[in-house]
Amino acid sequence: xxxxxxxxxxxxxxxxxxxxxxxxxxxxxxxxxxxxxxxxxxxxxxxxxxxxxxxxxxxxxxxxxxxxxxxxxxxxxxxxxxxxxxxxxxxxxxxxxxxxxxxxxxxxxxxxxxxxxxxxxxxxxxxxxxxxxxxxxxxxxxxxxxxxxxxxxxxxxxxxxxxxxxxxxxxxxxxxxxxxxxxxxxxxxxxxxxxxxxxxxxxxxxxxxxxxxxxxxxxxxxxxxxxxxxxxxxxxxxxxxxxxxxxxxxxxxxxxxxxxxxxxxxxxxxxxxxxxxxxxxxxxxxxxxxxxxxxxxxxxxxxxxxxxxxxxxxxxxxxxxxxxxxxxxxxxxxxxxxxxxxxxxxxxxxxxxxxxxxxxxxxxxxxxxxxxxxxxxxxxxxxxxxxxxxxxxxxxxxxxxxxxxxxxxxxxxxxxxxxxxxxxxxxxxxxxxxx
Amino acid sequence: xxxxxxxxxxxxxxxxxxxxxxxxxxxxxxxxxxxxxxxxxxxxxxxxxxxxxxxxxxxxxxxxxxxxxxxxxxxxxxxxxxxxxxxxxxxxxxxxxxxxxxxxxxxxxxxxxxxxxxxxxxxxxxxxxxxxxxxxxxxxxxxxxxxxxxxxxxxxxxxxxxxxxxxxxxxxxxxxxxxxxxxxxxxxxxxxxxxxxxxxxxxxxxxxxxxxxxxxxxxxxxxxxxxxxxxxxxxxxxxxxxxxxxxxxxxxxxxxxxxxxxxxxxxxxxxxxxxxxxxxxxxxxxxxxxxxxxxxxxxxxxxxxxxxxxxxxxxxxxxxxxxxxxxxxxxxxxxxxxxxxxxxxxxxxxxxxxxxxxxxxxxxxxxxxxxxxxxxxxxxxxxxxxxxxxxxxxxxxxxxxxxxxxxxxxxxxxxxxxxxxxxxxxxxxxxxxxx
Numbered sequence: 001x002x003x004x005x006x007x008x009x010x011x012x013x014x015x016x017x018x019x020x021x022x023x024x025x026x027x028x029x030x031x032x033x034x035x036x037x038x039x040x041x042x043x044x045x046x047x048x049x050x051x052x053x054x055x056x057x058x059x060x061x062x063x064x065x066x067x068x069x070x071x072x073x074x075x076x077x078x079x080x081x082x083x084x085x086x087x088x089x090x091x092x093x094x095x096x097x098x099x100x101x102x103x104x105x106x107x108x109x110x111x112x113x114x115x116x117x118x119x120x121x122x123x124x125x126x127x128x129x130x131x132x133x134x135x136x137x138x139x140x141x142x143x144x145x146x147x148x149x150x151x152x153x154x155x156x157x158x159x160x161x162x163x164x165x166x167x168x169x170x171x172x173x174x175x176x177x178x179x180x181x182x183x184x185x186x187x188x189x190x191x192x193x194x195x196x197x198x199x200x201x202x203x204x205x206x207x208x209x210x211x212x213x214x215x216x217x218x219x220x221x222x223x224x225x226x227x228x229x230x231x232x233x234x235x236x237x238x239x240x241x242x243x244x245x246x247x248x249x250x251x252x253x254x255x256x257x258x259x260x261x262x263x264x265x266x267x268x269x270x271x272x273x274x275x276x277x278x279x280x281x282x283x284x285x286x287x288x289x290x291x292x293x294x295x296x297x298x299x300x301x302x303x304x305x306x307x308x309x310x311x312x313x314x315x316x317x318x319x320x321x322x323x324x325x326x327x328x329x330x331x332x333x334x335x336x337x338x339x340x341x342x343x344x345x346x347x348x349x350x351x352x353x354x355x356x357x358x359x360x361x362x363x364x365x366x367x368x369x370x371x372x373x374x375x376x377x378x379x380x381x382x383x384x385x386x387x388x389x390x391x392x393x394x395x396x397x398x399x400x401x402x403x404x405x406x407x408x409x410x411x412x413x414x415x416x417x418x419x420x421x422x423x424x425x426x427x428x429x430x431x432x433x434x435x
Numbered sequence: 436x437x438x439x440x441x442x443x444x445x446x447x448x449x450x451x452x453x454x455x456x457x458x459x460x461x462x463x464x465x466x467x468x469x470x471x472x473x474x475x476x477x478x479x480x481x482x483x484x485x486x487x488x489x490x491x492x493x494x495x496x497x498x499x500x501x502x503x504x505x506x507x508x509x510x511x512x513x514x515x516x517x518x519x520x521x522x523x524x525x526x527x528x529x530x531x532x533x534x535x536x537x538x539x540x541x542x543x544x545x546x547x548x549x550x551x552x553x554x555x556x557x558x559x560x561x562x563x564x565x566x567x568x569x570x571x572x573x574x575x576x577x578x579x580x581x582x583x584x585x586x587x588x589x590x591x592x593x594x595x596x597x598x599x600x601x602x603x604x605x606x607x608x609x610x611x612x613x614x615x616x617x618x619x620x621x622x623x624x625x626x627x628x629x630x631x632x633x634x635x636x637x638x639x640x641x642x643x644x645x646x647x648x649x650x651x652x653x654x655x656x657x658x659x660x661x662x663x664x665x666x667x668x669x670x671x672x673x674x675x676x677x678x679x680x681x682x683x684x685x686x687x688x689x690x691x692x693x694x695x696x697x698x699x700x701x702x703x704x705x706x707x708x709x710x711x712x713x714x715x716x717x718x719x720x721x722x723x724x725x726x727x728x729x730x731x732x733x734x735x736x737x738x739x740x741x742x743x744x745x746x747x748x749x750x751x752x753x754x755x756x757x758x759x760x761x762x763x764x765x766x767x768x769x770x771x772x773x774x775x776x777x778x779x780x781x782x783x784x785x786x787x788x789x790x791x792x793x794x795x796x797x798x799x800x801x802x803x804x805x806x807x808x809x810x811x812x813x814x815x816x817x818x819x820x821x822x823x824x825x826x827x828x829x830x831x832x833x834x835x836x837x838x839x840x841x842x843x844x845x846x847x848x849x850x851x852x853x854x855x856x857x858x859x860x861x862x863x864x865x866x867x868x869x870x
Contacts, residue, residue, distance in 0.1 A: 063792055063830045068861035076867070084792060087831035087854035094858070108739040108751035108790035131740035131809065154744075164763075164795030173742070173749050173788040173797060180745060206794070304543040305566035307608070309589075310615060314608050316543035325827060328599075328763040329795060353608040355543035357498055357519060359641070360599030360764060362608060374566065392760060392827045395498045396522035404864065411864035419522035423529070424856075426503035429839065429846035432511070 001249075001295055001335075001381045003037050010343030012379055015405045019300060020340040022403065023377045026412070028302040029319035029400040033065075033384055035073055036407065037296035042077045045246070045288055048263035053271070053284060059103045061244050061289025062088045064385040069404055069413035070293060071095035080123070082244075082287040085113035089120065099123065103241070103285065105152070105202075107132075107173055114139040117147070124148045124239070126202045128174060130186050133193075140195040150202040150241055151176060151190060153183040155221035157205045159214045159245070162330045165207035167243075168218075175203065178225050184232065191235050198235065200282065201226060204243025207290060208330070210254060215262045218242060219269045230277065240282045242266065246291035250382050251335050259291070290385035297384030299323060299400075300339065301363075303376040304355070313350045315372040320354030320397060321361045324383065325390035328360070336364045339377040344370035352378055356395045388414065393422050436684075436730055436770075436816045438472055445778025447814055450840045454735060455775040457838065458812045461847070463737040464754035464835040468500075468819055470508055471842065472731035477512045480681070480723055483698035488706070488719060494538045496679050496724025497523045499820040504839055504848035505728060506530035515558070517679075517722040520548035524555065534558065538676070538720065540587070540637075542567075542608055549574040552582070559583045559674070561637045563609060565621050568628075575630040585637040585676055586611060586625060588618040590656035592640045594649045594680070597765045600642035602678075603653075610638065613660050619667065626670050633670065635717065636661060639678025642725060643765070645689060647696045653677060654704045665712065675717045677701065681726035685817050686770050694726070725820035732819030734758060734835075735774065736798075738811040739790070748785045750807040755789030755832060756796045759818065760825035763795070771799045774812040779805035787813055791830045823849065828857050 003015050012019045015034045022032060042058070049056040059080035062071055066088060071081070072095040080101035081092040092102055100123040107128040109117075114136050117125060125147050127133050133151070140147055154175035157168040167174045176183040190198045205218050222240060229235045249256040266284065274281045301319035308314075326332035336352055338344070346368035354361040363380060372378075391399050398417035403410055438450050447454045450469045457467060477493070484491040494515035497506055501523060506516070507530040515536035516527040527537055535558040542563040544552075549571050552560060560582050562568050568586070575582055589610035592603040602609045611618040625633045640653050657675060664670045684691040701719065709716045736754035743749075761767035771787055773779070781803035789796040798815060807813075826834050833852035838845055 061792075066831050068858060069863055069867055072863060072867050084790070084830045084832075087833065087857050090854050091831060091858065105792060106790055107742075107788065108753060110739050110753070129740050129742040131742060135740075164793065167794045169794075170744075170746050172744075172794050173751065173786070174794065176742075177745050182745075304545050305564050305570070307542075307564040307566060307611075309605075309607075310612050310617075311605050316608065318543060318545070322825070325763075328760075329793075351608070353542065355519070355541055357496075357540060358599065358764075359602045359604075359607050359609065389831070390757070390827045390829045392825045394825045395519045396501050396526060396824070397519075398522065399860075401860075406864075406866070409864075409866075411862070413862055413864065415860040415862060417860065419525050421859075422522050423503060423526065425834075425836075425850040425852065427846070427848055427850060428504055428507060429841075429844075429848065431841070431844070431846075432504055432507050 003034055006342045010341065012337055012339040012342035014298060017405050017410065019379055020377045023300045023302065023339065026401065026403055028300050028377065029323065030300045031297055031383065031388060031400060031402040032300060032405060033070065033297040033402060034405045038070065038073050038293055039077055041292045041296065042074055042079060045259045045286065045291065048259040049267060049284065049286065052263055053267040055281060055283040057283060057285045059285060059287050060292060061287045062092055063389060064289030065293045066091050066389055067402055067414050068095055074292065085109055085117060111135050111139055115143065118143050118145045124150055124199065126150045126152050128152050129176065133186065133190055137193050137195045146195065146197050148199045149190065149196045150200040150239060151183065151186055152202040153178050153225060155203050155218055157214050157217050159206045159209050161206050161208050164329055168203065168205040178221065183225065184228055187229055187235065188233055191233055200237040200239030200241060202241040204245065204287060206245050208247040209245040210247040210257050212261045212265055216265045219266045223269060223273045230279065236279050237282050239285055240270065241285035241287065244287040244289050246288055248291055248294040248382060251333060294385035295382050299380040299383045299387065301378045301380065303372060303374055303378060306374060312366060313348060314353050315350050316353045316355060317378050318355060319363065319380065320356045321363055322356065322392045322394040322397065323400065324363060324380065324387055326386050334364055335381045336367055337379045337381065338370050338372060339379045341370040341376065347371055358394065396422055398422060438469055441777045445776065447772055447774040447777035449733060452840050452845065454814055455812045458735045458737065458774065461836065461838055463735050463812065464758065465735045466732055466818065466823060466835060466837040467735060467840060468505065468732040468837060469840045473505065473508050473728055474512055476727045476731065477509055477514060480694045480721065480726065483694040484702060484719065487698055488702040490716060490718040492718055492720045494720060494722050495727060496722045497527055498824060499724030500728045501526050501824055502837055502849050503530055509727065520544055520552060546570050546574055550578065553578050553580045559585055559634065561585045561587050563587050564611065565624065568621065568625055572628050572630045581630065581632050583634045584625065584631045585635040585674060586618065586621055587637040588613050588660060590638050590653055592649050592652050594641045594644050596641050596643050599764055603638065603640040613656065618660065619663055622664055622670065623668055626668055635672040635674030635676060637676040639680065639722060641680050643682040644680040645682040645692050647700055650697045651700045654701045658704060658708045665714065671714050672717050674720055675705065676720035676722065679722040679724050681723055683726055683729040683817060686768060729820035730817050734815040734818040734822065736813045736815065738807060738809055738813060741809060747801060748783060749788050750785050751788045751790060752813050753790060754798065754815065755791045756798055757791065757827045757829040757832065758835065759798060759815065759822055761821050769799055770816045771802055772814045772816065773805050773807060774814045776805040776811065782806055831857055833857060
């Protein structure tokens, strides 16, 4: 993981900050996220495209980590935002992203949500089905507005990622099938509507993709579809939104996807086809989430108890798998390090378990680590995406704080939760009050 | 699912309440839980044992559903509580369970937590490792208290449940191995300590077990171990805690575990062995969680958009899989019904998807249902255990309210969450404020 080094005390540092000291100062468990890494990640993806293609927009997929300060940092870099209706819209706006920079997605948008989106002057609305198209058209008429719309299509692309995060399979709930002419019919209907302004084609093929090929296949299939739109409907998209999916390296064995390689393939394909057709080149929209924040964070935890079972040594820590939901959702494996012994060589095999009353609460299995003892600080790497935002309060365990590492200062950007917070929504009816 | 019937309007009712009307009145998504079912579930398990064996304690595993009113109802029935240190203790106390009725479990208890437990005069502390034993002994000495203690042992029992909820396998993080004499040594050490009062043996073999055999094997292995404790250490347990694990029927194909069958096997074994040995019979402790609340609740959701893909019809609803985490943690399948068309025959195959930007967000796949249309109310059955308590705010979606169905009234016992709640812990450092 970038940003990690070992200092002269033999301890793990992140952006130069000693993680064992951070754990001492702020307590554990604690998410620690790097402002520098977020900014660098954004610039790398943006520049990979910008230097090859002028009309580029990068919309941060807010769901990956909707901590306000994180969204704010990306807003400060110039990012637009890809959001679901409701709280994600509010978070993006509060972070300083303007309504016109919002791309509203989702597969179950209601009339009420469309109304709110139109009243907020959301930039572009992505429609996921003909059912949504009909709803939006009705709402637009009633409000006398003409929203900008993209239709999400399913180009049918098999990525070698986990099924839960593959979004262009034959079985997926997302998008309108290009195959069988379904998407073309939907566009025909949409383009004919006075109430909406169809501006583009949207696709997103999945998450945590580590090779260029699926993106090449995606852009080719989308461009084939654009040709159909042009030839059969005389419709030309102003925007082509290719979604996100850029994979990061969770383990030493993995190589992250290089955005440069994807940018070459995508921009070359778009330029050559549009120029050949003699049509004005579209704006390309990207929706990275995980690749902007995933490798910018570690989760720190402290070892409580040690146990030797007949099969392995367990070191239990005060962070749990409910803070790392990808373990179950994506079969994710996280690398761990002993922050206060980072300079020492591995000398034993140990499993890191959490405190929950749940057998599956094992954070990392059979890790080669220096000798692990009570009080050690364990750093769980690459936790920036889909961790805070998917965390639960299983066993009534409060969620930890998040610390932002800045160039000159550190700041708590999300406070830790209390038992009072966890019980805040409970109401005891008078008839059940204690006797 | 018990308590469900169809009324003369062809709608699904729960404890006599029309679920489509409830959805209209209180909105969706909405968890709806039955007070009557919870009370009946408790009484069935308690009586199954009580009529066969006098010394019985039933400790509700609070983690299954720690909504305050739910814990309060069980407290009112006379239940003790099995809790983790921290918020679960506070919730149980607030629900009216006395400190002496608490059984404190977990595998990562810290010195601080032991101190809090001793200061709160928690009834029995279950130790999961020799590491915990040493910690508690130190704390007890420093506070000049003599806590009652059980040691959790691993009797090595393979249950045919999901690995994440099998807690007595060779690989599990829980308990001290009986095999190899490890647990015997731990008891020898514990029994010799002046600072603690060893009162019993604790085991828990897993969750959602649907046959009697694993419980028979458990009690036999525990009794074999008790014999060793008696013969080799001259130690006799006052308590034998056999944990929980009683399975419920999630689908029509499953039969719930009958507590009567388990009670026969367990009480017969304990009586015959202890009487043969001429030792005073111990108190049997049970720790049911899921079996008290699991089948007492439904989750209501409304259909938003409909889509026909090349493989299946999708009906998307406003509840999502992050409210049903067992789908990922236990590979759980939930049955669903169309509440407003419960009297109609199945006529199509539909998948019910949630609104999240996540391909895995499909609540129920390929269900045979009456024709599903926009606005229909979908009831997801048997959601009482491990749903509210494991829910996340993925995509910044607020968690729904919980409605309690009482005999004469209904009450909101957990309010729905707001966007402000979701953002409540966020802090924007001044240097990141908008320019």
